[in-house]
Amino acid sequence: xxxxxxxxxxxxxxxxxxxxxxxxxxxxxxxxxxxxxxxxxxxxxxxxxxxxxxxxxxxxxxxxxxxxxxxxxxxxxxxxxxxxxxxxxxxxxxxxxxxxxxxxxxxxxxxxxxxxxxxxxxxxxxxxxxxxxxxxxxxxxxxxxxxxxxxxxxxxxxxxxxxxxxxxxxxxxxxxxxxxxxxxxxxxxxxxxxxxxxxxxxxxxxxxxxxxxxxxxxxxxxxxxxxxxxxxxxxxxxxxxxxxxxxxxxxxxxxxxxxxxxxxxxxxxxxxxxxxxxxxxxxxxxxxxxxxxxxxxxxxxxxxxxxxxxxxxxxxxxxxxxxxxxxxxxxxxxxxxxxxxxxxxxxxxxxxxxxxxxxxxxxxxxxxxxxxxxxxxxxxxxxxxxxxxxxxxxxxxxxxxxxxxxxxxxxxxxxxxxxxxxxxxxxxxxxxxxxxxxxxxxxxxxxxxxxxx
Amino acid sequence: xxxxxxxxxxxxxxxxxxxxxxxxxxxxxxxxxxxxxxxxxxxxxxxxxxxxxxxxxxxxxxxxxxxxxxxxxxxxxxxxxxxxxxxxxxxxxxxxxxxxxxxxxxxxxxxxxxxxxxxxxxxxxxxxxxxxxxxxxxxxxxxxxxxxxxxxxxxxxxxxxxxxxxxxxxxxxxxxxxxxxxxxxxxxxxxxxxxxxxxxxxxxxxxxxxxxxxxxxxxxxxxxxxxxxxxxxxxxxxxxxxxxxxxxxxxxxxxxxxxxxxxxxxxxxxxxxxxxxxxxxxxxxxxxxxx
Numbered sequence: 001x002x003x004x005x006x007x008x009x010x011x012x013x014x015x016x017x018x019x020x021x022x023x024x025x026x027x028x029x030x031x032x033x034x035x036x037x038x039x040x041x042x043x044x045x046x047x048x049x050x051x052x053x054x055x056x057x058x059x060x061x062x063x064x065x066x067x068x069x070x071x072x073x074x075x076x077x078x079x080x081x082x083x084x085x086x087x088x089x090x091x092x093x094x095x096x097x098x099x100x101x102x103x104x105x106x107x108x109x110x111x112x113x114x115x116x117x118x119x120x121x122x123x124x125x126x127x128x129x130x131x132x133x134x135x136x137x138x139x140x141x142x143x144x145x146x147x148x149x150x151x152x153x154x155x156x157x158x159x160x161x162x163x164x165x166x167x168x169x170x171x172x173x174x175x176x177x178x179x180x181x182x183x184x185x186x187x188x189x190x191x192x193x194x195x196x197x198x199x200x201x202x203x204x205x206x207x208x209x210x211x212x213x214x215x216x217x218x219x220x221x222x223x224x225x226x227x228x229x230x231x232x233x234x235x236x237x238x239x240x241x242x243x244x245x246x247x248x249x250x251x252x253x254x255x256x257x258x259x260x261x262x263x264x265x266x267x268x269x270x271x272x273x274x275x276x277x278x279x280x281x282x283x284x285x286x287x288x289x290x291x292x293x294x295x296x297x298x299x300x301x302x303x304x305x306x307x308x309x310x311x312x313x314x315x316x317x318x319x320x321x322x323x324x325x326x327x328x329x330x331x332x333x334x335x336x337x338x339x340x341x342x343x344x345x346x347x348x349x350x351x352x353x354x355x356x357x358x359x360x361x362x363x364x365x366x367x368x369x370x371x372x373x374x375x376x377x378x379x380x381x382x383x384x385x386x387x388x389x390x391x392x393x394x395x396x397x398x399x400x401x402x403x404x405x406x407x408x409x410x411x412x413x414x415x416x417x418x419x420x421x422x423x424x425x426x427x428x429x430x431x432x433x434x435x436x437x438x439x440x441x442x443x444x445x446x447x448x449x450x451x452x453x
Numbered sequence: 454x455x456x457x458x459x460x461x462x463x464x465x466x467x468x469x470x471x472x473x474x475x476x477x478x479x480x481x482x483x484x485x486x487x488x489x490x491x492x493x494x495x496x497x498x499x500x501x502x503x504x505x506x507x508x509x510x511x512x513x514x515x516x517x518x519x520x521x522x523x524x525x526x527x528x529x530x531x532x533x534x535x536x537x538x539x540x541x542x543x544x545x546x547x548x549x550x551x552x553x554x555x556x557x558x559x560x561x562x563x564x565x566x567x568x569x570x571x572x573x574x575x576x577x578x579x580x581x582x583x584x585x586x587x588x589x590x591x592x593x594x595x596x597x598x599x600x601x602x603x604x605x606x607x608x609x610x611x612x613x614x615x616x617x618x619x620x621x622x623x624x625x626x627x628x629x630x631x632x633x634x635x636x637x638x639x640x641x642x643x644x645x646x647x648x649x650x651x652x653x654x655x656x657x658x659x660x661x662x663x664x665x666x667x668x669x670x671x672x673x674x675x676x677x678x679x680x681x682x683x684x685x686x687x688x689x690x691x692x693x694x695x696x697x698x699x700x701x702x703x704x705x706x707x708x709x710x711x712x713x714x715x716x717x718x719x720x721x722x723x724x725x726x727x728x729x730x731x732x733x734x735x736x737x738x739x740x741x742x743x744x
Binding site for chain 1: 494495496497579582583586587588590591677678679680681682683684685686687688689691702704705706707708709712
């Protein structure tokens, strides 16, 4: 009897497992089959949004690249679904894992309909999977072509949905407390004077110069991705790269070292502790523990309450004429539409995107998290750092473009650089800096070969 | 009567398993071998290119490094885990008070997933190493021994359970005979007990050998291959990267051949692990005794 019961239970478990397997497999097919066929014929236009009647046709799946915006995007997605009945799924890849997630998701039957193609390497990888956006409804909403990415055949692979700036964020109130003012800082030497003075008096002032410069994966990109840009930018010598160069010379490595040394040696955390990480640099800045932070415009929304006067200054690094430097402006945030999903899904996605940049409420939410959206009818930007960026360029300063977007095999390149910087942080010897230079310059060539060789 | 119904109903019982096995293992495996000869971005649009992926895989210095590193790790962990697990099992079958509690506690680390363990242990190691101004990602020695400690902590309890089962199955009359014949404790252990638990040793060495080669989660979470040595010329070697992680990072490179090369590496990896596992089984089976 007992055995019979046991056998029965086992059989039930097996049956359940099978049903579960089948269930998963069938679910997408069911959804596809249930889409009202009557709607298929009517091409929905953005003006349809006003109709209260939900015309649920197609689906939207946005594979998001910015973890800090996830919450807002989920809310926007829900708003759209409530309004139109079109299901909008937003999945956010964890920091540093976007390309892995994209590889995995694109292979699925319910693949993302919106994904991010942020640089020329991405364009080359994904152009076969991207819809040509030339002349589409969303492209017509743009107010600038500056952030669009084209492939070699002129196909518009992806269009910018926001742009950003990065540099050194300063808390001017703390500078004043320390007896300095922002106007003193005009170049690297003056920055260095202020920073070193604050650091030397940190105990007395109650705050330090720079926030922690952690080298763990949540923070290292601020240096290997952003600060490294100053080397690439100046190496372009005024002629911006249009494709990834096979080699770089490292001519401005000393300038990178100037600023890097200044940051790690005048911060809240000793250089030897940086490889462990675990400090929240943004929180340190918000709570007034440090006056400077290497960061970008996306931080503004999180700090505007606590540091209302925060402003952003350029990467001063000791290059001749840097008094005329501006902020690092560019974007990696460009939408592409998956050309392999059904026409219905593509249309639904296009409608959703247009709604995002035209609907007052949605675009307000998105602009607040993204900083700015370069679209005619999107909400106005309130981001002070982007305003700083504009002010610099209006005053005739040069904009530092994001040459860093060309880093070949970016994850591996940066990982090797982090490792070299870890060794240098632990012992700031010339030999260890040579290691950094090798990873920075030779590593570029080797990764370029790995990708293109 | 029973036999007749078994004969009639066997497809019902065997069918689901076979179907699941084909869907979940056989088909992906065949597809994987096919893909290792292809260049592909997504599986749906693979185009065959011959042996290029295998040539690239064998030429890759990081793959060779990962192979030797994995081998070293496997040998060290295999010995440590099995010796310690056997010792613990032996101690806990000596009628110590509270041995059930100990067994439970020793087994518990096994219930935690590898990624979680990797992160927890990296915090523990960093907590200690930061006192000396360094961290687990600074030196490959720390990464190596860190991983050994982590895996011992996790695996010893599991192997211990298998050894306990083996030890309990050693016939009491044999032990008694040894005692009467005046065998010392050591003699009893090496001449009677160990030959009798050979089946457990076979299974445990098989498990730790294949686990060692296949190790991924803990490797990824603990060091992710750091520190990375960039040689003059720019070639980067991830000094603590094991085979599975190497395949994973290869797959996610942005080269057009990345996926195919990773797939070729995965096939090589399979042949290697399967070959080693079978060789080890054949070797230890020979040492088993009939009771």
